[in-house]
Amino acid sequence: MSQSIAQYKDAHTVIYGSTSRDRLVTEEQAGHAAAWEATRKLKESGQPTDAQSLPHTLQALARQQADRLLVDLGLDHLDDVEVKRHAAAAAARIAPEFATA
Template identity: 90%
Template sequence: MSQSITQYKDAHTVIYGSTSLDRLVTEEQAGHAAAWEATRKLKESRQPTDAQSLPYTLEALARQQAERLVIDLGLDHLDTEQVKRHAAAAAARIAPEFATT
């Protein structure tokens, strides 16, 4: 697992594994966590995804997960659009490694 991928997993652990989040969570951290959660859910689904469509699928799922994260975890102090942008960018960086697993 590369260094950049580790930061997404770490953000996921902090945000999804915490019982109480504070206002120190940033849009970038939330986006990274959402991208990792989208990746995790896609892996669990075992849906076949071809290499060409994988980046687009993962980015769309990450944006959706980002919106869900902000709402479900009460992170309404964050800019949802920024969280979505960070999630999509992280998903784009995760996709090549996801394709090789």
């Protein structure tokens, strides 16, 4: 697992795995966590994804997961546009490793 991928997983653990929500979460951390959660859900679904459309699919799922994260965890103090931007960027970086996993 590359260094950047590890930081996405770490952000996911902090945000999704914590029983108390840290209000000091940044847009970047929330986006990284959303991208990792989208990746995890796509992997669990077992749905086939071709390598060409994978980055776009994963980015769309990450943006959707970012919306869910903001609402479900009450992180409405974060800039939703920035969270989605970070989620999409992280998903784009995860996609090549996801395709080879």
